[in-house]
Amino acid sequence: MDLLRAGLLEDMNWRDNEQKQQWIAETDWLYSRQFNIEEDFFGCQSILLRCEGLDTLADILVNGQKVLHADNMFRTWEVDVKDYLHVGVNRLEVHFYSPVPYMTERQKERSLPCWNSYDPRYRGKSWLRKMPCSFGWDWGLMAVTCGIWRDISLVGVHRARITDVAFTQKHCNGDVAIDVTARISRVKGQNLHLVARIGRNGNDRIIANDVELPYTDATLPLVLEEPELWWPNGLGKQHLYTLTVELVDGDSNEIIDVWQKRIGLRKLELDRHHDQWGESFQFKINGVPFFAKGANWVPADILIPRLTRDDYRRLIGAAADANMNMIRAWGGGIYEQDEFYECCDELGVLVWQDFIFACSTYPTFDDDFMDSVEAELEDNIRRLRHHPCIALFCGNNELEQGLVADSWNERSMSWSDYGRLFDHLMPKLIARLAPQIPYWPCSPHTPIGDRRVFNDPTCGDAHCWDVWFGGRPFEFQREWKHRFMSEFGFQSFPELRTIESFTEPRDRNLTSYIMDYHQRSAGGNRKIFAYLLDWFRMPSGLDETLWLTQVTQAVAIQYACEHARRAQPRMMGTLYWQINDLWPCASWSSIDVFGRWKALHYLAKRFFAPLMVSIVEDRILQTMAVHVSNHLLVKKQLLCQWWATRVDGTMLGGGEMKVEAEPQSDMQVDIFDCADQIKKHGERDIIFWAYLFDGDDIVSANFQTFVKPKHLELLDPQIHVDVAAGDQDGEFTIFLNANYPALFVRLQIAGVDAQFSDNFFALDGSRERRVTVRPKEPLRLEELHKKLLVRSLVDSYAANE
Template sequence: MNVQTLTGAWHFRQVGTEEWLPATVPGGVHTDLLALGRIPDPFVGDNEKHVQWVAEADWEYRYQFAAEADVLQQLRVWLVCDGLDTLAAVTLNGRFLGQTNNMFRQYRWEVKELLQAEANELVIAFASPVQFITEKQVQRPLPGVSQAIPGGSHLRKAPCQFGWDWGPQLPPIGVWKEIRLEGGGDARLADVHLQQHHADGQVNVSAALSVERWTDEALTARLRVVAPDGEENVGETAVSPTASATVNLPIANPQLWWPNGYGEQPLYQVIVSLHQGDVELDQRVYQLGLRTLKLRQDADEWGRSFEFMVNGVPIFAKGSNWIPADSFPTRISDDYLEMLIRGAAETHQNMLRVWGGGFFEEDRFYDLCDRYGILIWQDFIFSCSVYPLNDPDFLENVRIEVSENVRRLRHRTSLALWCGNNEMEWGWVDWGWKHQSDLDELKIAYDRFFHHTLPEWCAAADPDTAYWPSSPSSDTPFENPNGQQQGDAHYWDVWHGRKPFTAYRSQYPRFMSEFGFQALPPLATIRTYAEEADWNMTSYIMERHQKNDSGNSLMVGQMLDTFRLPKDFSSLVYLSMALQAEGIRYGVEHWRRHRDRVAGTLYWQLNDCWPVASWSSLDYFGRWKALHYAARRFYAPVMLSIEDAPPRQGVYVTSDLRETWEGNLRWSLETLAGEVLAAGEEPVQAAPLAATHIQTYNLKEYVTDDNRRNLVFIAELWQGDRHVTTQTAFFAPTKHLRLIAPAIQATCCHEDGVLYIELAAHSLARLVELSLDGVDVVFSDNYFDLPVGRTITITCPLPAGWQLSQAEAALRIRSVYDSFAN
């Protein structure tokens, strides 16, 4: 197969105008206009509203090119568009090829007879998606998301691009994936289905090929598997007269792939090729990890489990929800994408849920998840809306979309689950849709599609991966989607319902696939969209960058339940992040203490698509919020937690290790100034893949109404002379603690490009935040409690070109005390 990528000197214009402007492909109208200075940056201030006209207009892209000789000389040549967003009419050299209406599909046309050697013109005319959905919504109103441009469910385009409760209304238009010419000979690979078969410690890899052929000559299918150490296995077979073939290949000494934290991630290279004699006609290359993966749903004392099993080992899913990494997807660089996935892995996450309001990610995303050991819960692209699932044309469009993407992703080592949609079953039960009589037919269509049609399509194309109808769901149509007995749950009563963090302890779902709490992004990020005059939670600009109704009020309300009134805006930003971290920690620790019943937690959300106040732990620029540092602790393979019920403090160790963990627990009850009132030490044998209750300490003889605001319970886990982790618990809300200036002392040194910061406090420092002024770095720990009498060392990279003296001058340290004290 010979390929000519069609990138270069593209031009575009608004339909109805004469001026052709330079364009980037892959790209889009917004980013092209922004690069030319024709629109303001939509992410700054309130510019989002000033660029709405862009998506309301029609646009035209044009590319003039010469066809490469090695492509043109092939027997057949196809124009292949991996992604057109969304309503496009494609013309080559004046000949109309076809129209598109689905950004998730690949489109291809045979164009050999239309191509010329020197002068070719490809024109792609894009119609406004906003005008399209607006007209459709007038004809047939469909319920959707209140923060979005109405009618998005009429069009197969990423729902969140029309707006969401964390994202702007900036629907892109353009060629958003690769576009190319493919030249081939007498046959091509139409489909390859890779499977792996495990039995008695042995693995066989099979490749089932479907071939598109225009010759009666003999064809051969070849399968080559290259092990991580370079060892190769090769097998081949003849292609049958029905244009199919299956090649099986045993793998000697198979190296098993494991999720992050459970083992290594060895990846094999798999090459599937099609031959006519000695000539290779087509080839596909894959990476493959050898593993078994199933969703176990067995009856138990609480109902029915919902637990992922990898290589026969029960995995506690530790992770978060993934949204598109940019409102304009073509700006997502390889480095940026890897930074986000690596950030998940560095906090011990082993699962991401690719949320159904975005899009099927590109292959590079799944490559990274395979490499970093991140399992993927893959939603289909339906979210929080009613869709016209009784429209035959709409269904046929979706059928092709599903077929293409399931076949593209089914071999992925990281793929753990196909899920029908996000929150639509919940919507039918609790959001009032069922009371609209004009939607009765669509409710029937929903049931038919997500409980029958879609799972049948999935099973036909990918019989090896489990299917789940909706998230959340109890797997019984329209019945208690957030039930605690089976399936997965979303719990939003803490954020939307304004309940305290302690409400998390009332929940025992079989799998918690969504829950969250908002925070502002770091001040450095706020500076990119708001001037200092706007640094107020109720200012116009701050509310433009808060897409959840009353979100800033909810954040401040919970903040004042926990902390004292912050003295300035910078302190408010710090407390918002600390509050988010504390809330999510509280929930995760509870559910990990009950891992025999709860099999996973995916907090909402990992990342952002623009700079905004949101539920993310990594902001739009990849900066770590307090929650991301907390995740490194509460998702640690060996987690220490305290079930506080003052004056009782229950201490637990939860282990994801596959062998018993042994160490010691050192505990103490102290004043905030470090006076020890009681202390002890316990041996710890933490059972594998389980939560172990170490001890519950009843401290009522030491705790009184007079001193409870001055006490802290400290639990420390040690293994020999190695300190593993520390947890603290208090007997009064943080805002009522008798905090005094902690007088933190910092001593710095550096070696081999690493800055070492040794810290000690004279009084307990609550939620210590470290930063280096003017530069972004990731610390080994941050937003932690620092009791008296402990010296801890925190590390971070020494910024390139910096001397130690610069780092010492730039080091900033604050704690909760500093957020209110003048």
């Protein structure tokens, strides 16, 4: 990042520049600066140098004297440096060492098998506590970072300071009892007090407690009568309280130190109980089971310090906008920045938090490694445990999926060494430091029977890659009977403007060297096109081809997520891979590296909607089954309508039913027999539609066909478009109708990024659709008229015919 800012490094996204920059990982680096110390600062009894993030092998020198050696990117390092400082100008130096020689030497001691190894220099990466995906992954570049990635500060301690604050909450009859335990580091003096306060919206409803501190820690009980609780997105509001703990001098009433965090009052559980299908895997919030829906999260930039709160707010906001209530922070990245969790708290997006171990074996037999990992875990559990968004701590990603065996070999580590970290150390630390947060050793994990048999449909969670890696048809996902789907996915390309950001015109062929270079999943582009051509006609031109890969991806994930909702309560969660990118490339993301929503993210907003109608076709029985799903916590009185049409919109019959949808449930409302229509018109001439109404409002709409869309003889839909100013400044309303059914209607504003309220939807030819849009740059109404592009599935191939 510093080399880029200084103009000494080329853009890592551009073409194959990644290859030119691997020398950075093989180079040592020196950061240095001068700083001034005033004389009164030396009145402190101790002066701590606090390094919150050093990446990764580093010696720290103060005025030429070595005070610390760091070897873990994820730890906070502290050392008393008062004896090394003087009044006036001082010098701090941080010497970073290339990780390559270290990894090479340690790998000679014992080779650590791993997946996702893209360069032989980096095969010993698991010897280091460093962001795994910086060494490359199957959706990202190799950029082995180095440097200061979180703040460095000097902390002066006069008499004492607060070193740790933890709290537990107990919910009973609408009240919440909070026990706040604070620990201090005392330098000198007596008569110290701890004061705990909790309040919200300024100073309303403050509850306070004050105790004398005879030792180094104390517990302060607080009771809130009928407080407002914190709920995940879609289930209620995200009420946040401010918890403050002050260390006070009892003689002078001077505040010596303050700890302050925003917290949420909620009871969250991982509920595992015996049921008719085996053992449940479901989350409960404030006593209520709910369906978890969302996606997996990877670091949003390979250069983490570039990310701002606005970046996190935009991405987490997009998750919430798509009706997600959970994100899995995947174990191949980092323990995210504080802003990430703060945004999740505010928006009601729960976090399944992996510890940073993924797709590799680890030297848990090495005591120094384990000591460093223990300190890392303690630091991060303490940092994250107060956030209401933290739903679960998970030990690792996919180690139990083939990287563990009875003994060490060329592919696996031993179960005994695996257990030392994931079955013993981690649960012990969580029980001590965060006893109210559930722990899960691995994703996926089979808790009953043989844990080597991953993806057991009777218990635990699953990573199902039957489609992408297994080559199964999209429809196969309807066979899933798992209890919780924590990972699955399908790839697509980003849109043309994103492609243009890293290519020259000569590269813009999907089989070019550069396009292949920006595809890191072996055979990925072949898989994309194999499925695209299975579902859709050959598209015309690069732009339409890119969009159609996104529609293919969206259909793949829609099949899985709608099935998961119909399988509730047997299956109680689905998190697709993945929501975001850190590199412009072909990937599984639903939002590209520039924050542009792909078709998948728009469809996710619909298939994760609180109230949803879905349809299951049966070509053998020639029927369409209509389902209604309710993910709210209240019963809903709804109206469901369904009908079949020909591709020209001619009505072939239908029905409707008033539906009493129970909370957190799915119900089949009808099976519509299409045999007569198929006999008369053929299955290639039929589209089946379903709408769900809450009062006069359409809350969900869907369609289904008996054949793949490529075999439908769709007509030019003749879409009519009008645009008007919206209710808010900078917002517009688009009105759309069509003479004939239109599938996957796509809205764009030429050359302008924009957020649409809906996109890639269907028009049945009889009903107007309204869409709001907010361009990301100011536009006049007449400009929007000129720049607005409206396309449908027919347009993707019309030029070829």
